[in-house]
Amino acid sequence: xxxxxxxxxxxxxxxxxxxxxxxxxxxxxxxxxxxxxxxxxxxxxxxxxxxxxxxxxxxxxxxxxxxxxxxxxxxxxxxxxxxxxxxxxxxxxxxxxxxxxxxxxxxxxxxxxxxxxxxxxxxxxxxxxxxxxxxxxxxxxxxxxxxxxxxxxxxxxxxxxxxxxxxxxxxxxxxxxxxxxxxxxxxxxxxxxxxxxxxxxxxxxxxxxxxxxxxxxxxxxxxxxxxxxxxxxxxxxxxxxxxxxxxxxxxxxxxxxxxxxxxxxxxxxxxxxxxxxxxxxxxxxxxxxxxxxxxxxxxxxxxxxxxxxxxxxxxxxxxxxxxxxxxxxxxxxxxxxxxxxxxxxxxxxxxxxxxxxxxxxxxxxxxxxxxxxxxxxxxxxxxxxxxxxxxxxxxxxxxxxxxxxxxxxxxxxxxxxxxxxxxxxxxxxxxxxxxxxxxxxxxxxxxxxxxxxxxxxxxxxxxxxxxxxxxxxxxxxxxxxxxxxxxxxxxxxxxxxxxxxxxxxxxxxxxxxxxxxxxxxxxxxxxxxxxxxxxxxxxxxxxxxxxxxxxxxxxxxxxxxxxxxxxxxxxxxxxxxxxxxxxxxxxxxxxxxxxxxx
RNA sequence: UGCGGGGUAGAGCAGUGGUAGCUCGUCGGGCUCAUAACCCGGAGGCCGCAGGUUCGAAUCCUGCCCCCGCUACCA
Numbered sequence: 324x325x326x327x328x329x330x331x332x333x334x335x336x337x338x339x340x341x342x343x344x345x346x347x348x349x350x351x352x353x354x355x356x357x358x359x360x361x362x363x364x365x366x367x368x369x370x371x372x373x374x375x376x377x378x379x380x381x382x383x384x385x386x387x388x389x390x391x392x393x394x395x396x397x398x399x400x401x402x403x404x405x406x407x408x409x410x411x412x413x414x415x416x417x418x419x420x421x422x423x424x425x426x427x428x429x430x431x432x433x434x435x436x437x438x439x440x441x442x443x444x445x446x447x448x449x450x451x452x453x454x455x456x457x458x459x460x461x462x463x464x465x466x467x468x469x470x471x472x473x474x475x476x477x478x479x480x481x482x483x484x485x486x487x488x489x490x491x492x493x494x495x496x497x498x499x500x501x502x503x504x505x506x507x508x509x510x511x512x513x514x515x516x517x518x519x520x521x522x523x524x525x526x527x528x529x530x531x532x533x534x535x536x537x538x539x540x541x542x543x544x545x546x547x548x549x550x551x552x553x554x555x556x557x558x559x560x561x562x563x564x565x566x567x568x569x570x571x572x573x574x575x576x577x578x579x580x581x582x583x584x585x586x587x588x589x590x591x592x593x594x595x596x597x598x599x600x601x602x603x604x605x606x607x608x609x610x611x612x613x614x615x616x617x618x619x620x621x622x623x624x625x626x627x628x629x630x631x632x633x634x635x636x637x638x639x640x641x642x643x644x645x646x647x648x649x650x651x652x653x654x655x656x657x658x659x660x661x662x663x664x665x666x667x668x669x670x671x672x673x674x675x676x677x678x679x680x681x682x683x684x685x686x687x688x689x690x691x692x693x694x695x696x697x698x699x700x701x702x703x704x705x706x707x708x709x710x711x712x713x714x715x716x717x718x719x720x721x722x723x724x725x726x727x728x729x730x731x732x733x734x735x736x737x738x739x740x741x742x743x744x745x746x747x748x749x750x751x752x753x754x755x756x757x758x759x760x761x762x763x764x765x766x767x768x769x770x771x772x773x774x775x776x777x778x779x780x781x782x783x784x785x786x787x788x789x790x791x792x793x794x795x796x797x798x799x800x801x802x803x804x805x806x807x808x809x810x811x812x813x814x815x816x817x818x819x820x821x822x823x824x825x826x827x828x829x830x831x832x833x834x835x836x837x838x839x840x841x842x843x844x845x846x847x848x849x850x851x852x853x854x855x856x857x858x859x860x861x862x863x864x865x866x867x868x869x870x871x872x873x874x875x876x877x878x879x880x881x882x883x884x885x886x887x888x889x890x891x892x893x894x895x896x897x898x899x900x901x902x903x904x905x906x907x908x909x910x911x912x913x914x915x916x917x918x919x920x921x
Numbered sequence: 922u923g924c925g926g927g928g929u930a931g932a933g934c935a936g937u938g939g940u941a942g943c944u945c946g947u948c949g950g951g952c953u954c955a956u957a958a959c960c961c962g963g964a965g966g967c968c969g970c971a972g973g974u975u976c977g978a979a980u981c982c983u984g985c986c987c988c989c990g991c992u993a994c995c996a
Contacts, residue, residue: 333996336995341996348996378994542990542991620990621990621991621995621996658926658989661989666989669995696933700926701926701927702927704932712945719956720958724956727955727956786959793952796952796954798953799954
């Protein structure tokens with residue numbers, strides 16, 4: 324029976340390029356999962372987008388002396404190109420500065436307010452008369468009121484380690500204008516009253532515990548058990564979504580509050596864009612639908628506690644107040660991927676940027692290494708010698724070589740067609756059966772979001788197939804007993820056909836190539852486009868998926884004897900050992916941001 | 922300071938009371954259609970540290986150390 328699956332992926336801040344951490348934490352696992360379910364024939368909606376708002380974007384804009392909007396538009400465009408290049412197959416990758424997202428975020432605010440889930444509170448915050456704005460704690464320094472250390476940060480003293488209240492600092496000053504004296508000023512903000520949802524959240528966690536990762540459950544339960552405090556959902560800034568209330572023109576919705584709504588708003592936008600405006604409800608008002616949020620570990624409480632609370636608070640929205648709005652079914656949060664043993668750092672350029680490495684390596688090689696080292700159970704490490712070893716030793720040598728050795732053998736010795744055989748031996752039938760079992764075995768692992776194990780299972784099958792060849796030796800048989808060579812070559816091509824589908828969610832580009840080498844026509848997956856959409860005279864760009872022509876299916880293949888093959892070529896480029904040192908030299912060195920080209 | 926996760930051959934991981942395993946790499950041998958796979962064999966671990974329970978501990982208990990996240994604006 325076909326399932327309905329929503330794949331919601333963390334929204335990247337559009338203040339810098341995507342790096343391998345983004346890919347490892349959320350985007351690649353989401354893509355593999357979505358591709359698998361599409362192959363299974365399940366109804367999949369995969370959405371995400373650029374987070375256009377938030378302090379990180381304003382900070383970057385200040386640094387460069389440009390507007391926040393121009394920063395996010397610049398990186399949004401690069402996100403589209405980069406993700407198209409590495410094949411993250413969103414049905415829609417949009418952003419949060421759309422008319423659609425703004426309208427819905429404001430509707431949600433209004434509904435929560437009407438239902439009594441928000442409250443107003445006066446806060447004391449530091450204000451800069453020079454910059455005419457309230458300063459976030461991290462923008463402030465001053466003398467510590469506990470130990471007297473002169474350069475304490477607004478939130479914490481680096482000398483005595485105590486957490487600080489920024490308004491109590493002695494002689495507080497702005498980091499950007501240290502000579503100016505800051506004043507304390509009162510300001511009003513709305514808070515989301517999370518504690519109202521405590522019991523329902525605990526119940527929600529209980530219900531989902533059996534199929535969640537243990538660390539996600541434990542963390543979330545603890546987060547709730549410690550007591551939920553109200554969280555401010557408005558800010559004194561000018562870049563963001565306006566608060567839909569009279570007299571609140573100077574304030575905006577807090578980014579953490581509105582960005583997660585993107586899962587819903589992008590679904591609604593997708594429905595509208597595709598000319599079926601009600602279709603989003605098949606996921607959001609359907610008790611059978613399963614919503615998966617792919618995120619990094621830093622985001623766990625936002626997705627397992629705060630976002631579900633927001634959803635509980637707006638249940639019935641756009642549905643005539645009839646309840647049943649879907650909550651996340653699973654939040655398979657990944658841990659972090661370090662770089663050569665050290666934590667990612669944008670400021671020190673200790674990072675591996677996707678636009679850069681996609682100029683030098685095949686997308687499937689990058690996808691393979693990252694998927695093989697997914698930080699599913701604990702932090703992992705992107706190491707260039709590891710990349711070199713796994714690509715050459717596993718991807719090229721085991722899978723690539725299996726495909727290459729037998730496709731070129733069949734091409735040369737069987738006149739470019741799938742061999743026509745008389746009968747199959749027990750060994751032949753056994754290896755075909757093994758490859759067919761893979762659909763069940765690998766599929767089950769992917770459904771549990773154990774993607775690293777799933778990929779390892781594919782590779783183990785490729786090893787078995789290589790072992791089979793060593794026993795059957797078609798290169799010897801072709802001389803003494805051509806009929807037997809026809810049996811084993813047919814068998815191995817059929818096994819390759821099966822394994823190719825198993826690898827396809829991980830390696831979609833090379834899977835398409837193998838598909839064509841085997842003589843098939845058509846595309847396994849849909850085609851990704853960058854499209855422009857118009858809303859009330861304002862245009863925005865998005866990444867979309869046209870899956871109409873996709874013919875790939877997650878099922879046993881029946882390769883026809885006599886089917887004409889196409890001339891094969893090596894699937895994967897073998898890496899030179901020099902790349903290890905070359906790539907390491909880029910780490911920590913100044914970086915030029917280059918145009919992303921197709 | 923709290924809460925959660927992690928620490929097992931050179932690398933990546935599995936292993937919740939009974940002889941410490943898998944993949945890659947490495948060394949030796951076999952084979953050779955191929956971007957050198959596959960087979961056979963070898964080397965390589967005080968399972969973070971210290972104590973305890975037990976006939977027996979990587980596994981259970983206690984204390985400590987290190988890394989990461991959240992608490993608090995770096996995926």
